[in-house]
Amino acid sequence: xxxxxxxxxxxxxxxxxxxxxxxxxxxxxxxxxxxxxxxxxxxxxxxxxxxxxxxxxxxxxxxxxxxxxxxxxxxxxxxxxxxxxxxxxxxxxxxxxxxxxxxxxxxxxxxxxxxxxxxxxxxxxxxxxxxxxxxxxxxxxxxxxxxxxxxxxxxxxxxxxxxxxxxxxxxxxxxxxxxxxxxxxxxxxxxxxxxxxxxxxxxxxxxxxxxxxxxxxxxxxxxxxxxxxxxxxxxxxxxxxxxxxxxxxxxxxxxxxxxxxxxxxxxxxxxxxxxxxxxxxxxxxxxxxxxxxxxxxxxxxxxxxxxxxxxxxxxxxxxxxxxxxxxxxxxxxxxxxxxxxxxxxxxxxxxxxxxxxxxxxxxx
Amino acid sequence: xxxxxxxxxxxxxxxxxxxxxxxxxxxxxxxxxxxxxxxxxxxxxxxxxxxxxxxxxxxxxxxxxxxxxxxxxxxxxxxxxxxxxxxxxxxxxxxxxxxxxxxxxxxxxxxxxxxxxxxxxxxxxxxxxxxxxxxxxxxxxxxxxxxxxxxxxxxxxxxxxxxxxxxxxxxxxxxxxxxxxxxxxxxxxxxxxxxxxxxxxxxxxxxxxxxxxxxxxxxxxxxxxxxxxxxxxxxxxxxxxxxxxxxxxxxxxxxxxxxxxxxxxxxxxxxxxxxxxxxxxxxxxxxxxxxxxx
Numbered sequence: 001x002x003x004x005x006x007x008x009x010x011x012x013x014x015x016x017x018x019x020x021x022x023x024x025x026x027x028x029x030x031x032x033x034x035x036x037x038x039x040x041x042x043x044x045x046x047x048x049x050x051x052x053x054x055x056x057x058x059x060x061x062x063x064x065x066x067x068x069x070x071x072x073x074x075x076x077x078x079x080x081x082x083x084x085x086x087x088x089x090x091x092x093x094x095x096x097x098x099x100x101x102x103x104x105x106x107x108x109x110x111x112x113x114x115x116x117x118x119x120x121x122x123x124x125x126x127x128x129x130x131x132x133x134x135x136x137x138x139x140x141x142x143x144x145x146x147x148x149x150x151x152x153x154x155x156x157x158x159x160x161x162x163x164x165x166x167x168x169x170x171x172x173x174x175x176x177x178x179x180x181x182x183x184x185x186x187x188x189x190x191x192x193x194x195x196x197x198x199x200x201x202x203x204x205x206x207x208x209x210x211x212x213x214x215x216x217x218x219x220x221x222x223x224x225x226x227x228x229x230x231x232x233x234x235x236x237x238x239x240x241x242x243x244x245x246x247x248x249x250x251x252x253x254x255x256x257x258x259x260x261x262x263x264x265x266x267x268x269x270x271x272x273x274x275x276x277x278x279x280x281x282x283x284x285x286x287x288x289x290x291x292x293x294x295x296x297x298x299x300x301x302x303x304x305x306x307x308x309x310x311x312x313x314x315x316x317x318x319x320x321x322x323x324x325x326x327x328x329x330x331x332x333x334x335x336x337x338x339x340x341x342x343x344x345x346x347x348x349x350x351x352x353x354x355x356x357x358x359x360x361x362x363x364x
Numbered sequence: 365x366x367x368x369x370x371x372x373x374x375x376x377x378x379x380x381x382x383x384x385x386x387x388x389x390x391x392x393x394x395x396x397x398x399x400x401x402x403x404x405x406x407x408x409x410x411x412x413x414x415x416x417x418x419x420x421x422x423x424x425x426x427x428x429x430x431x432x433x434x435x436x437x438x439x440x441x442x443x444x445x446x447x448x449x450x451x452x453x454x455x456x457x458x459x460x461x462x463x464x465x466x467x468x469x470x471x472x473x474x475x476x477x478x479x480x481x482x483x484x485x486x487x488x489x490x491x492x493x494x495x496x497x498x499x500x501x502x503x504x505x506x507x508x509x510x511x512x513x514x515x516x517x518x519x520x521x522x523x524x525x526x527x528x529x530x531x532x533x534x535x536x537x538x539x540x541x542x543x544x545x546x547x548x549x550x551x552x553x554x555x556x557x558x559x560x561x562x563x564x565x566x567x568x569x570x571x572x573x574x575x576x577x578x579x580x581x582x583x584x585x586x587x588x589x590x591x592x593x594x595x596x597x598x599x600x601x602x603x604x605x606x607x608x609x610x611x612x613x614x615x616x617x618x619x620x621x622x623x624x625x626x627x628x629x630x631x632x633x634x635x636x637x638x639x640x641x642x643x644x645x646x647x648x649x650x651x652x653x654x655x656x657x658x
Binding site: 047084086 | 555
């Protein structure tokens with residue numbers, strides 16, 4: 001599937017701004033973005049519910065220009081699932097097959113086989129409201145997959161589920177996709193869903209893709225400050241570049257905190273820059289002497305300990321500037337006895353901190 | 365304070381009873397008592413001056429006199445046709461109000477449907493007569509356009525009666541249909557479309573099953589109003605209308621044969637009940653469910 005310079009305007013608002021991208025056959029592709037970034041509009045254009053103002057969508061080598069949703073080799077799993085309450089589970093699954101004029105016995109057999117593959121054997125005669133949230137989810141996917149679409153679109157299908165079920169369905173979705181080998185295009189505002197599920201993720205903001213890459217790329221090598229800020233937790237520090245040294249930039253904040261980071265894109269000395277430091281790349285120590293010797297040392301005062309099992313972190317303030325900085329606590333439980341107002345040393349590898357020219361509107 | 369909880373159990377039925385009293389009184393005095401009286405009337409026969417005897421003569425007359433039976437069946441068939449036409453006309457209107465018109469446009473359309481009801485039924489029907497009679501507006505227009513050589517008489521035809529009945533009933537069909545269609549989730553329509561269904565299949569498989577209780581409720585109301593209508597068939601159909609309510613009127617007022625009129629009244633009640641029950645059976649709906657969803 002490929003999109004070429006897609007544009008969609010609503011009144012004077014540009015919902016999708018000249019997007020071009022392609023999705024490999026059989027891969028799991030996610031579009032990740034905050035609400036209102038245009039991702040739903042994009043998905044509905046692929047499904048055919050909205051016509052693009054400019055550009056074209058090509059699926060399986062064929063242009064979809066002017067092709068109605070019921071004639072596209074694409075099926076969609078809706079956010080609210082949209083199972084037909086007036087039909088049984090099996091009739092829901094068989095609905096698309098019946099539209100293709102398949103005879104009843106075959107419809108029934110194929111639907112039953114598909115229900116079995118999604119772990120709902122024997123659910124054919126059940127009513128939709130007899131099923132649990134997760135089972136409905138599977139029916140919605142089965143209803144689309146039974147048609148063997150070239151492309152399956154999923155519009156935040158896990159949004160309505162509670163946390164526990166969502167975690168469970170995430171794994172199930174990934175296994176289903178691997179088992180069927182159908183191309184999935186998945187939209188979500190939940191970065192964990194996108195990272196866990198996808199082969200490739202596109203981060204979308206204001207109608208454009210900020211970056212397309214593997215989850216690892218997005219997380220470790222963000223190309224824009226938006227991606228660095230949106231994907232995963234990050235400490236963001238704004239300052240001015242004071243030294244440019246090959247790929248590295250040294251910066252100082254307005255209140256005098258200096259650090260080094262890997263430069264992406266172009267920034268000259270004196271330019272405003274943004275630096276992002278992941279909480280888990282920083283090292284904590286009781287004294288500066290215990291820190292890795294090749295990393296610049298910083299010191300801070302503990303503000304609060306945020307206990308969240310494996311995701312526990314400590315929120316501290318840099319000693320001079322009182323700027324907040326978040327550091328992940330090691331799994332060893334080494335720093336579990338930290339108390340507020342305790343003084344502590346920390347450092348991070350400047351090669352793993354990323355620096356960008358500040359976006360317009362961001363001031364040092 | 366301590367006594368308050370002890371008082372509540374005894375008080376609740378009393379309060380409920382008081383609240384229901386006006387409705388129960390209305391039901392008893394104005395609906396049940398007159399019907400009991402009419403039922404007694406319909407089962408007696410005058411055998412001499414001021415002398416009556418229990419008999420089935422009134423009902424026997426109905427079945428022995430072909431005119432009565434004919435008018436009775438004709439009324440039933442015409443009412444079914446009128447109900448069906450009203451449904452056909454009201455469905456697209458309800459669809460536009462519930463699904464296509466946004467905000468103000470929707471309420472405006474609703475008001476347009478309501479406006480004719482600000483005028484009394486008599487005046488409305490007389491308005492139709494002005495439009496349709498031989499010297500009226502529409503026949504004159506037909507002559508002017510060269511579609512007829514002499515002004516045709518459009519009144520006193522079955523089609524005219526149907527037009528009048530549909531017009532009178534439209535709102536009572538639109539209201540339950542709008543309610544039923546508004547509750548239909550748009551994503552169901554999109555999902556069906558996405559799974560390969562065309563417009564007609566979506567209507568048949570998704571929209572109509574969802575709106576079935578609303579459709580049934582509207583049809584019951586319109587059918588009952590049409591069957592019991594007196595004014596519209598009489599004014600627009602004249603002597604040709606042969607509406608059963610006219611027969612009842614004639615027995616009570618012209619013939620002063622209250623016994624016969626009462627029997628006819630009960631036959632009409634039986635007819636409407638039978639047809640509503642048949643309609644529910646055919647559409648597979650429950651009466652309680654239909655009324656609750658409206």
